[in-house]
Amino acid sequence: MRRIFTVCLVLLFSLTVQAQLTVEKIMEDPAKWIGTSPSNIFWSEDSKTIYFNWNPEQNRADSLYKITLTNRTPQKVSRAEKESLGLSGFGRSAAYSKDFRKKLYLKNGNIFIQDTGTLAERQLTNTLDRKGSLSFSKDEKHVIFTMGNDIYTIALADGTLQQWTNFSMENRRPEAKAGEADKVLEKDQLDLFQFLREAKEDKEAREKYEKGAPKTGPKKISLGGKMLQGALASPDLKYVFYRLAEPARDAKRTIVPNYVTASGYTEDIPARTKVGQPTGSTEAFVYHIAKDTVFKINLKDIPGIEDEPQYLADYPDRPKSKNKVRSVSFQNPVWSPDATYAVIAIRSNDNKDRWIMKLDGETGKLSPIDRQHDEAWIAGPGIGGGFGGSGIGFIDEHTLYFQSEETGYSHVYTYDMRTGTKKALTSGNFEVQTLELSKDKQWFYMTTNEVHPGEKHFYKMSVNGGERIKLTSMTGGNEVTLSPDEKMIAIRYSNANTPWELYLQPATPGAVAEKITSSTTAAFNAYAWKMPQVISFTARDGKEIYARVYEPTKKKKNGKAVIFVHGAGYLQNAHKWWSQYFREYMFHNLLTDLGYTVMDIDFRASSGYGRDVRTGIYRHMGGKDLTDNVDGAKLLVEKYGINPKKIGIYGGSYGGFITLMAMFTTPDVFAAGAALRPVTDWAAYNQGYTANILNEPHLDPIAYRRSSPIFFAEGLKGKLLICHGQVDVNVHIQDTYRLAQRLIELRKENWEVASYPVEDHGFVQPTSWMDEYKRILKLFESM
Template sequence: MKKYLLFLSVFAVEYSFAQQIAPLTVEKIMRDPKWMGIAPTNYRWTADSKTVYFNWNPENKPKEELYKISTASTKPVKAIDKEDEKLLATNFSYNKDNSLGLVEKSGDIYLQNFKTNKEIRITNTMERESNPVFLTNGDIVYQLGDNLYEVNLKSAETKQLTNFVKGKKPGRTDAKPVTDQDKWLRAEQTELFDIIKKRNAEGRGGARGAGGGRGRFGAPTGDTKSLKEIYADDKFLNAVTISPDGHYITYKLTTPALNNHSTIVPNYVTSSGYTEDIPGRTKVGENENISEGFIYDTQKDSIYSIQFSTISGIKDLPDFYKDYPKELEALKKKNEDRPINFFGPVWNENGTTGVLVATSIDNKDRWILKLDASTGKLSLIDRQHDEAWIGGPGISGFFQGSTGWIDNNRIYYQSEATGYSHLYIANIATGDKKQLTTGKWEVQTLKLSKDKSTFYFTANKEHPGITNFFKIGVNGGEPVQITSMKGLNEITLSPDEKWVTINYSFMDKPAELYLQANKPGAKAVKITQSTSAEFNSYKWRQPDMVTFKNRYGTDVYARVYKSDNPHPNHPAVVFVHGAGYLQNVHFGWSTYFREFMFNNLLADNGYTVIDIDYTGSSGYGRDFRTGIYRHMGGKDLTDQADGVKFLVEKYGVNPKHVGLYGGSYGGFITLMAMFNESDVFTSGAALRSVTDWAHYNHGYTSNILNEPFNDPIAYKQSSPIYFADKLKGNLLMAHGMVDVNVHFQDIVRITQRFIELGKNNWELAVFPVEDHGFIEPSSWTDEYKRIFKLYESTLKK
């Protein structure tokens, strides 16, 4: 019996060991990610800060389910009664003392009393009400359609505040030229009818004014003052905002871009059996929407423009025009204001002052501006100028960014003025500015406490690849670190600011939920365990975190996956992350989890793999971010070659047996490497690659390369299609045919170039049902089997 038990014990150990050392295969790692276990997501607190809800699927069901924990009992339980979610703390708009909150739920407005924990439904309609706020008098204002309505909580009266009207004002003729026939008919009407003669004399023409009747909610309006009709003409109305005292209503009218060409993406594998067209985006350089700002003075019943033409530097021309002297002279003669976009205003608590954030359409400038609402005039609080483009955490030119009020005189904002995104405050009365955080690290998220005494922020202060949670007083001081786990710590703060949930991950450990008191030194308690036994059975590598100097003397961060049994050829592979502005060299779990597993597979098969945060990646400050301005495929490409040199010197890699691969921006770099660094790279796999930046979208590309028609130099030195004749090594290209981001047309065009050039050392794999981000496991498997085959057949010879 003892021998039998010993046999079983040995067998169990050997079976477990066999499972642990079972080799990774492409088929295994590219399955539906459920095989790994599904991490929790979407953490949200209840308004009383006692419960956290999250989505989770620990039982590997077809769909994730709702779970919850409490601060008193941290064991996850299924939230069977989804009505509990009514208690969730969403994005409330608070009154002055934070005792009341307003929120939109499913298109209706709700009032939450935090003292009594009672919720009152304010609207119950088939239409959508949104953007609820409190006025200083205690009333509520919300938006229905294009218009604002005010609710008096004491009398329950609802009053319409604006009367925005779509279309043109009656009697306007500027939209259609007056023909001879029109003139004849008008003259005939005047000749025939006395009433027309009378109206013409009164200046009313043939139009009738709006009559009386009943308001939106049935309240009689016949004995009340008519609201001014504000016509939008042929423009889009948006950003309707009211000052807290109800005095001013600001709004934006946007003229849509005309004569743009939207692209078409054909879909071949359809249920109908016919090819169907997917409407696509426009390409870089197309016309852009132009916005104007207006103020409606409710007391004077008058409308006037916000005056952007006076702001500092509005006529400045970008430096790149120095490469185009004729165009520069022509623009100087025009002396026109640069078009801008703007966000806000954000009003101080008492409603006396609004602050706008404006960005130039060329994204070289970002202004923070004080608005004099009585005149529409603007005065400068801060100007951030960048001859490359404005960006960085909390700053991006596409939105308002981290900007708000501390009190009635001070605002906060983020700026890259020192080369890294940091926190600043400015006194709008005195003009004084103060930098609160400093150093060669970035403030990545920012939140002002409810009592407006403290800033909470996440930052990579310790290391570019480690994020933690900090706090600092609004008057400055030394930042206080709250979390301490080495890796990536993504924070959700409870409404009472006493607790934090942490979405924590490490290099070889996917994210899990942790709960911690919002205090320095408090223990983070692990709540979930999500990874499967099969995933845990493999000993995933923790890559070496290294730095090397590139040829320009800049520190470049990288991950290196070492092979325990290098192939005799000592081959290496470079993985190039996508997006350009993205960080993948960190101590957390990578969003490129399939590539992380594939890199482990490569290392198991004798390859050394390096994953580089090349120039242009996020997390390293302004100079690194903008190092690719006007030349993508410049420093970002040479960083890959310098990384190979580092592998040769430090890891014994054979420089004659190096490949690389990457998707999207990584695919673009792979193409540029195979063309312009062909002495370094023997084989490359370019996935969903941009081949010509003139065919990509506007928002991303115009920041980095300007526009094709005004900076062709930048596009020609940055686009792989212009260098296709230099292909020497072994190239695999793979692309989804219904890619609405990087269109299939991109890869078709460069394929035609290869054909015309007589190149024969390339192949193209197409995936008929895949968009930019592949979904089907069969597609992932096919793609990566091809990559692995490419390396096995070319780098080990």
Template sequence: MRKIGLFGLLLLFAVYASAQTKPLSQLTVEEIMQAPEKFIGTSPSRVSWSKDSKNIFFYWDPDGNGEVSAYQISKDGGTPEKIDDTSEGWPSNYEFNQDKTKIVYTEGGDIYIKELKSEKVSRLTATNDRETNPSFHKENVISFVVEDNLFTINTETGLITQLTNFIVNYGREDESPSRRGVGNGNSGNRIQDSWLREDQLNTSEIIKERRNRPRRSFRGFGSFGSFGDNDNRDAVELPNIRSLQLSPDGRFVSFSVYNSPENGAQNTIVPNYVTNSGYTTDINARSKVGGEQGYSEIGIYSVSGDSVYYLDKMQLPGITDLPDYTKDYPDKEWIKEPRKVSATTTLWSGDGKYAVVQFSADDNKDRWIMRLIPETGDLITIDRQRDEAWIGGPGVSGFGGTFGFLPDNKTIYFQSEKTGYSHLYTHDISTGTTKQLTSGNYEVYQPKLSSDGKKWYFTANMKHPGIKHFYSLPLNGGKPTQITTLDGGNEVTLSPDEKSIAIEYSYIDQPTELYVMDNKPGAKAKKLTESLKEGFKAYDWHQPEIITFKAEDGADVHARLYKPENPNGAGVIFVHGAGYLQNVHYWWSTYFREFMFNNMLMAKGYTVLDIDYRASSGYGRDWRTGIYRHMGGKDLSDQIDGAKFLMNEHGVEAGRIGMYGGSYGGFITLFAMFKHPDVISAGAALRSVTDWAHYNHGYTSNILNTPVEDPIAYKRSSPIYFAEGLEGDLLIAHGMVDTNVHFQDVVRLAQRLIELGKDNWEMALYPVENHGFTEPSSWTDEYKRIFKLFENTIGKK
């Protein structure tokens, strides 16, 4: 027998290994658009720790059966174990006492206390009511909420005290139509209706599969009751009440109430044609931008005085300020009147000495942080952030942003884009001193105080806009210390004892897996899960090059470049959705289908560019607001500059550039086709906004104000007004039950194109799809059409 040396064995192994890797040229749309759990795998998600910091809990579907289940694994490693998420030790929402020796939590609607050292559990309530939001008011007093009223229970005596007697008026919301709404699929003829239901199974496999899909069950709670006598307090009738909090000194209860608009914005209707019943039914969907909006305000209830007052917004500095855009309408009379504002939460210091409230203007051009004097209702300014575009950025926008007290009970912390990037600040209320703790051209995400109150933990893209690491920082500022070691995306969950971190880590071509490491700089990260399927592992996926190119205004634009070995002279630009989203990064993309499709295009000879255009996240305030009052301005010119970059630097031929994208990416594709037909020759616009006056209020009013107040912004930002510019080949694809960007958007555009006599466009409709497609057959059909469009147009020399 002939002997094979070590070199020969290595050579054979290399040949064998290479034989197991398929060339990217073999990729097909059908393969990459199948259910991701079948081809790629399902990554771990919703990661948390056991209370004793020994085990990590997460949700996972390693078998690819489409059912995500709960798992646990020791922080020391081993085999993940499938468990019931009601198992002992499964984390729930809980609150620590001051010295972190006990926790209070709810289970089954009742309140429990657990002593962490002895693991002794004591049940405090056993009622038919659902007790919620328990927290330690004092060491032996727990506050909690029942039916929108605040109670306390003394853990030593068992005495339950009702502090408020609010009667909440919810209006007639219980009578509002359901999501399925107006059409109920009922003709009055039961035999006819039954026949139609069964006939649906003969015409749609999707409907058959959905009808047979098992329903998830949820554990419910007992019926609501009452505690009986309530200290004879007078009932106070309120609208929808939220965020009940007892001040640490027990003298005041703060709460938020939501005031519905008197003339609520009219909801829209989305018809659903392919249904279980066989009848067309109507889905009640969102309202359109510009409709009257509700608002929240803060109330203060005096426990001793049995009285209520609401915070006076007239104390907010600049409450009557007009936005700068009003200067563009000199013929309109603008009245300086108090703007509508919302406030939802009162922040109390641990000793009860200070109270702080955060307000947001309805036009989102101001955010105020105000000190509250609860005895009088006086408000004192701590910080006013004004942005003539709109308030936003990590930890800034909305009421879920960074906001809290330091352990000294006199210093608050918050985030602000004051310097152009979202950074961490503190303010000492006793001295009126504000201090910036982090600085630089990077964003800070999810800052959190350590348990001992001596340091900060946060995530930041300090190393590169597309790399996120986990850092620590001394309490009063200083040099941040990088803890995680693997470049890419690091989503960290800190263990309760803060000795370990669980990491959901991913890289450009590596989907997210669960890792664990010691909470020490430079410690080694240990991989705990393996989620990839053989189909995905069979290919040697190309990592696009992360590059920058110059925009027309001199800005550096980040992009992913897919450069083929044998270019065919054609180029494709992919446009990510959402506007404020980042896709040029070193972690696994939420656009994983497009990542694979771009790999396929590259293998076919196309040079592909994926751009973080103006409005993308991760690049600071000026980049975020670069589209203010003109969507289809710098966000579009960045794409056109990218096309020129492909022609000037990478040999792409003029007249052979295509574009595709969904949602915001579809909107940009339409605009590129209508305004730059000399540059973009073929485009696939998927689930596209065509007229921003028909999109929702929360997103659109920030960027374009409202159609009545700022019609200039809407007219220059909506593709439907520029449709006469279409010259190239256009594919429009849209789900017919899209409750986000309504099917009406493309129907109106289609009518416009018909009236203009355009005949170089086509529309693909997806009757069972919402904004985000769910059926592999729909994804496959859509992307086969995109590929066919490019092959038949720019792909031909």
């Protein structure tokens, strides 16, 4: 009897906790209420220790923890051990010898070399100068690096330091020629003053001596008043590649006023430019060290460099550009192991092309390897902002590998530099999302979503292609960090209703992963969090669209529904791992408890589904991305029994934009909408994101006009809530104020604005989150 009574008390307590789920609770400080997941996972070079950031004690900041293969209980790393690690030596700043027995890295601003077997390290420099771009020379007898603006080497045998470039910051632009009056004035000065005559004679004698003296040190290369970028020496120290950038001097920048300040005064925050402002220009050069000659890389060698984008045909009366050669951005070259080949990735600044080109260091000329063209824009895993990074490299002296969306999905290709033969190693309706070459260069390790668009798994595949060996098995998201000896994998894993935890597993198929951390709090664990169902439906144009659905019990179901629209556009949220929108996930649990059915859609523009889904919004944001949500609303009515007059919609940033387009252009579908930090006019947003999708306002005004909610505000019928942070430096609150004025002039009455004086684009203060989501809940309760 006593045991039954105890069980009943436990069940009663659990039900009470679940019934008490409130906006105040779910919007508390997540570190204290949910817990902090492990992050920034890395291995020691001997593959015996895993380090990670963690905060199980709920301190003000995360600490460094570790486990070993023999002691898998997490231990906090001492300050002395942490300092000895030289954490900047882990990750991208590290460079390895060909056999991976030596590692170069920066620690406390200086260069160290480590024996990866014994972990013994030796300091190579001891200066205050800024250093970077570490690498071994071809013969591995020297360390190549940048210090300040220039290229240097250190001989590993005796520590000899040698400078290989001499970039001059002086402005070599032509000076105005002296006129006749100036010559007379100069003659008078020399006639009158002996010290000036002596100074001139000394200068002329010094210049004559220096002209006849033997040359010492590298040639001075003038930057001509431009900014030096990406200086990189070839492994054989024959060539130096570098870029010169000239920033746009007349680009107008925005400001964001900050009203709640320590000084008590309103202070201006300097912010970004708006899309379409001048972006400056970049040129690339090769310095041939032996010839002491600089070659400028000629863009005319690039195939299709003069091609005009198709959208310009919509503007037949536009002024013709005098310069037909499109501007481009260069990535740093990737050199083959023996330095025979240099390959460089180049992207057109109109976002329509990505070229991979062979660079001839002897002449500075380019020859084509691969061209990826898209009339929308180039992006995708291993291709977008990171092309030329992890997505490209050499397998051996003559075999290049890279990623391309040639088939509509990001896949792996090889290219034989000798024969020009290109080969696809992977194919199918899935993405290769990460790619890593094994140390022996016999295998690729990769993360793909081939099992399901909402799952991430880790695979091993021969560099020749063929079967992919699946190494992970847990359903959800598997973020893998491979041990240096490639025998073990550290997995940061989560599923849809469980936050990220650290697991450890042998790098073999079918192996069982061992859970290492438990991060969530007792209060969080006490609630029975709902596992959303991942579904798919067919959109009006036949495309398969994925969504999460949170469904209440039949007893609680109230006939109302809410559609959540994720932010960022290019982002995935209808997946099987823990969402970055964890607050919204908890809010959806609360709504479900109240009887709402909630749908969270990966609309057109979302990531994880390949090129066609990503570019479905090209030149019309608020087109297919909106109709996907409208089709989701139709499904809620037809399949889930929702009252068509009781559907709400909400989201932040891009989600706020879609909410406005929904309320303005499909007002009979949605009864209420909450637009959080929304873009109201895309002409006011930034260059990097917006120009990809809508081109530039002065070149494609049609795209901006049909994509900006402010032009459709007269369509508002339902109830609208707009929430915006006052110091948002991403989407400026000016967007909301302009829309508010438009709604006032249209005499609309069923809307309100809530501004948050201390919040940026992503809210920080729990009280701001609480206030915002209380307003959202009140809005939906009023439907």
